[in-house]
Amino acid sequence: MPDRNRYLLEEARMPGQWYNIAADLPTPPAPPLHPGTGQPIGPDDLAPLFPQAIIAQEMSTERYIDIPEPVQEVFKMWRPSPLFRARRLEKALGTPAKIYYKYEGVSPAGSHKPNSAIPQAWYNAQEGVKKLCTETGAGQWGSSLAFAGGLFGLEVTVYQVRVSYDQKPYRRAMMETWGAQCIPSPSNTTDAGRAALAKDPNFMGSLGLAISEAVEVAAKNEDTKYALGSVLNHVLLHQTIVGQEAILQMEMAGDDPDVIIGCTGGGSNFAGIAFPFLGQQLRGEHGKRRFVAVEPAACPSLSRGKFAYDFGDTARLTPLVKMHTLGSTFTPPGFHAGGLRYHGMAPMLSHVADLGLIEAQAYQQKACFEAGVLFARTEGIVPAPEATHAVKGAIEEALRCKREGKAETILFCLSGHGHMDMAAYQAYFDGNLLDQDYDENELAMALSLLPQVA
């Protein structure tokens, strides 16, 4: 193996700007609507929840937005992150394809989530906010915001979906290590939580409900703002540093991806790796590439959801956003990739999908864990359950290349390591990890309950 396996960027070459795809789209996405008036919302509507700088980013159509110097300084704890050539995986698959992966598990939280947590905490601290409130599924976002808040002197409260709170106690310990408070959702600390508990005292929770709880706390407390770990434009924007770096690293490798793959829950991880490459295509600087979003078969918002206005949360506290949605009342099964258990999909990514610029594929969790184990045994790194979906997607593309005799170049984002999710691997080896299907009737019901928008 004479060629390199790992491509590292000099610290000085870390991109100093985020890429905003809104500048290059042929048509703008549909605007978020106020649920009361049905009219497009403005900055004032978001002011109770977010600082001004974040609201400006949410609505910006500037192509490039500067990453503040103090945010860059924190990023340099682990960024630029490495790009690897998966030579051992290629060999095991016997594929003529070249497989590259961008590895985001090198962050202190072990995932890509600090890429947005750090700037969100910094902008809030700059505007005098004292407390941040958020939700988390598997705990990757919650732990990342705990880490970020601590660095900038903010108190952080995290509502964690109860099934993950119970399944993944290690992430909770991590949030506490970084100084945050973690509360299982549904909780009795909010109206939304109490209502859910009254309906079902044993409810295992959902990201949609945890969002309701966190938003409620932020809306009711002057000194508290809300932070979201995916879905919104500014979060996708922050994650583009991943793709911006990958562009430079693919150049270092003297290669150019034909297919770009990421797993999708709320959409920010996929957008992070994909949008900078897609931007090249939209600006006519590069020919057409394939972009493949991989989602769990048990929560397939892009594959099976409706592209419609819906609420981002269960208690219907958020603005209405147009997205691929399974319905805000839909509760995904309690599978292990907790970070992908969300009923909707980022509006910007949904719009891009509606424009036919990306594809979606859905896989069951056993097949994903099988892919994760093969990856661990060849490339060493044990992927997080969420990231196994991207691995599965990449392996399927590599096997297609083998069948078709094509030496394509595949790039995927390995969004995090699985060191805190080994209980899921143990369940897989013990034969206790089963595929899970959502209830078709529940999906039909949830879709029938979508809000009516004129």
Added chain:
Amino acid sequence: MPDRNRYLLEEARMPGQWYNIAADLPTPPAPPLHPGTGQPIGPDDLAPLFPQAIIAQEMSTERYIDIPEPVQEVFKMWRPSPLFRARRLEKALGTPAKIYYKYEGVSPAGSHKPNSAIPQAWYNAQEGVKKLCTETGAGQWGSSLAFAGGLFGLEVTVYQVRVSYDQKPYRRAMMETWGAQCIPSPSNTTDAGRAALAKDPNFMGSLGLAISEAVEVAAKNEDTKYALGSVLNHVLLHQTIVGQEAILQMEMAGDDPDVIIGCTGGGSNFAGIAFPFLGQQLRGEHGKRRFVAVEPAACPSLSRGKFAYDFGDTARLTPLVKMHTLGSTFTPPGFHAGGLRYHGMAPMLSHVADLGLIEAQAYQQKACFEAGVLFARTEGIVPAPEATHAVKGAIEEALRCKREGKAETILFCLSGHGHMDMAAYQAYFDGNLLDQDYDENELAMALSLLPQVA
């Protein structure tokens, strides 16, 4: 913060040789003795357990030993590992000292252990060995050998100390993910294990006993060799890549360490960071520096052990080696830093300590977790319980510098991250993590039972 926080070496600058301190010591260490004859052992005595290449390294006095190309290729999955300047920790402590840390948690196993697992597996595979057998405490070594064995097509069986097997199920899942079999020790698969269970069916195990089990399996099976994760000369040799890289990175930083710190269980992690710097001093290329080995107060082999010939294991199957020992019959309390629960200390490191070249300090685990939490809240990375001992040692030195008004440069090895040990942090936050003292009577008894050597 204008200066850099992270110093990365180019892949091409990864050291191509290990450093062997045996070449530079003023006197050689006492030889290992055959327990039957009392005579120094030769290569033939070790042949049932180790491949020839490893035996040659164990006995070598060559100053530099080439790292085989295929081993270097695997290392490049994560090496060279980063060196960080701990600016946020310095600021939190208000110290004039500069603190640097070499971070080994970037390996797929999350610790420094693959540095020796990879070459050991490779040398065994080269000599046609099919199976490897080993022991593990916390699971860092066992998971690393599982990873390494898998890469080179070897079957791996790991005997894990039962208290760790129960406390740290995530590491076991990791071993299985990489394809190894993990057996709690004491087990009924060996004579040594059955004898221990007969004496106490609830025995929580010890590294010494797990070694006995693994050595027994290797000795009784033609196609099986044994691999040890610390203590022996060749393991310390393999870990010197850490210090070799750190020398180059401290030069990049334009700085020079006055104090070098590592945690010590069997001694390989500490030797890895310390020996290359100590070699400069022994060869007269550098003035005197301080080298501080930090060990758990509940298992203080350097601080409280006797420098005497002893067995490496509980069942007295190994050669006799001269080392700082608490006695091979001593069972350390079940504290969380399982990787430091060993009755002895590497003979080479013990010899270096006996020559007055290094210092030892012992701390209780609560103080170490407190240091680990401060580190996580400033530097981001959550240290493994073992590594918190090095963090504690570095903080104590930095506070001494503050008291004395000295701007010294401190370098320590952060040997691994704690993502798989978050249960220990949870216990710490819940107030369930207590300091543990060994039994003075048991220590006295164990020391009185040391073998008699003429």
